[in-house]
Amino acid sequence: MTTEIELKLRLNADHVSALADHLDQHAEQQSSQPLSNQYFDTANGDLAHHRCALRVRALGDESYEQTLKTVGQLRDGIPHRREWNWPLASDAFDPELLRDDEIEAQLPLELAEHDIARVFRTDFERRRWLWQQGENTIEVVLDQGNIDAAGQQQALCELELELKHGDASALWELALTLAQQVPLWLSIISKAEHGYRLAQLHQGWQEEPQLAADASTISAMRLWLQHETAGLQRSMELALWHGDSQAGLDAWQHWNNLRQLLVTSGKVIKRKHSKTVRDALAQLEPALAQLSALVTAARFSGARDLYSIYCQQAASVASNAQLAQALIVVSQQIPRLQLEPLEDSALQRLQRTWRDEASLILDAPVDINAEHWAHRVTQYARLRQLYLCRHSLSEPLEDDGSAMQQHRTRVRLLSDMLAGTTLLQISRQPGALLGEHSQALRDEFAQYLPLELKSRLLQLRPQL
Incomplete structure (x- = not known):
């Protein structure tokens, strides 16, 4: 061997x-x-x-x-x-x-x-x-x-x-x-x-992170960072080289999870120690947000030309040497981050954070216009990351059980919230790539997406 x-x-x-x-x-x-x-x-x-x-x-x-x-x-x-x-x-x-x-x-x-x-x-x-x-x-x-x-x-x-x-x-x-x-x-x-x-025999080779309930904050943080980094690499590879639209959404979700882990863990990861990683992630942000928005726009509107634009945008990203180097830097530096030990276990710290932050996000007003929804991207990225971390510290679920189905429903709703608010944010930018009917699509998104987001948030509230 x-x-x-x-x-x-x-x-x-x-x-x-x-x-x-x-x-x-x-x-x-x-x-x-x-x-x-x-x-x-x-x-x-x-x-x-x-x-x-x-x-x-x-x-x-x-x-x-x-x-x-x-x-x-x-x-x-x-x-x-x-x-x-x-x-x-x-x-x-x-x-x-x-x-x-x-x-x-x-x-x-x-x-x-x-x-x-x-x-x-x-x-x-x-x-x-x-x-x-x-x-x-x-x-x-x-x-x-x-x-x-x-x-x-x-x-x-x-x-x-x-x-x-x-x-x-x-x-x-x-x-x-x-x-x-x-x-x-x-x-x-x-x-x-x-x-x-x-050969259509693939079942997914990346395992979900699973931790003991008494895991230390440092061991949990290292596993979460490693999982999200690998997920970002995998989803970007599928999005850029295989035209996989779901991977375009996944890459943006993994990027946000990484970003949230870095910027909201000040007691564990000092800001000065994560600057190189944060700068490299910032280079990737516009491209990944655009890919996510194109996929969501195509699925929401059914506009046929948006998938072609997605593939063109993915090819453009793949040919960008600076973005390729940024992903290498992120993947190189994440394992080198200096983590500070805490007395609290990961679960204790996460429960406290969830209590302080989750209800504020979930109970926010829902009868708001597209502009206000567009400003909530970071909030739903944070809520999704907190939920996934909390889930990794819970008892493993049976793959075909009702509890697993409920978990998958929550993840889907949280992902929809992040994808929808991202689309509203991107579509409001003057240079957004939305095809030959850009203005009509912007108007459609501004009118109907807030209703969809409201519906999903109301579904989430009793489940979280």
């Missing part, structure tokens, strides 16, 4: 040549080879549900390798994934290699090996360089090709920075250095997860 310590970044294929030229000049060129990979699972995606990936790779010289990878853990914001590799004589999956106590502990309890078959494949050209930075040695890998699953194909173009020797923090420094050459966006979604999405 080995541990892979690696940052992944996505880039536009148009920028590959410029990046490769820079690496040729500043790093030691290594091999280049085509790689073909088959990924195996059951028809129900049992391995995917267990967040594992089983792969057989053709290495191009008539040799083969079987690999099992786990989703791993984040340490200092960098994924550390465990993997097991075995040489093979052919491209046939060998179930005997999985019969080991250590490996079986990573797999579903009742994995039906006879049901395992190929579910998707990846084929790409891999180019390698070695980057030496003081005592640190980093392998730089550029992969370009395709993912094929269920009769569909998805382009693959990504950069991997894998630590071979030294301090893992050097990966962040190299990512920022290379991101000054071309726009490079952090990628938290593996090739395997992309393949499972394409």
Whole structure:
């Protein structure tokens, strides 16, 4: 078993040549080879549900390798994934290699090996360089090709920075250095997860945070910050590179959760310690608010041209090197934040904050005009963040139980409140991108959105 310590970044294929030229000049060129990979699972995606990936790779010289990878853990914001590799004589999956106590502990309890078959494949050209930075040695890998699953194909173009020797923090420094050459966006979604999405076997690889009721404020804050940072990375990747409109909404929600955790936790995170993160988040704010507003506008109005505008805006964001660097800075600096210990547990502090703030937001007047609703974005962002933190400190709920359904309803209503007020705020800006019928849409939103927001707030009050 080995541990892979690696940052992944996505880039536009148009920028590959410029990046490769820079690496040729500043790093030691290594091999280049085509790689073909088959990924195996059951028809129900049992391995995917267990967040594992089983792969057989053709290495191009008539040799083969079987690999099992786990989703791993984040340490200092960098994924550390465990993997097991075995040489093979052919491209046939060998179930005997999985019969080991250590490996079986990573797999579903009742994995039906006879049901395992190929579910998707990846084929790409891999180019390698070695980057030496003081005592640190980093392998730089550029992969370009395709993912094929269920009769569909998805382009693959990504950069991997894998630590071979030294301090893992050097990966962040190299990512920022290379991101000054071309726009490079952090990628938290593996090739395997992309393949499972394409094969429609994906169930979500990011777990919800769960804490003990007596968790310390510091341990809770670290978990909340890590979860929201990973969520921001994941949703931005799906929004910018896959045209996923729901991800556009999710990115704005995660951004707001991060912002609220930073600006309202003065006793835990001193303002001077979070300045770098807050500045980087501020760079991302206008773009993410605009994407969220476009999705909400399209769903509320049904205007067909708004999704096209959303995709154009997402592509524009993806080509912005400064915004890509801002996300790297956020992800690098969040784990480094200095947290101050408190005597109160996380639950005690949260209960006090909820008592002081939640009722003021929930009981605010509802018979108000669009302009007043537009000024409540921060309030509903705060309420949503407080609720999610409170939920993470409660007893785990059964996935199909009534309590879980109630929780999901509350989250949906809170998300609708944030999305709706954001749309009203953005639509009031003169340069808002709302398509060819911008003024008519502004009038429609100003007239009808306040009624929708009032309805949702009245539904929320008895539930919270």
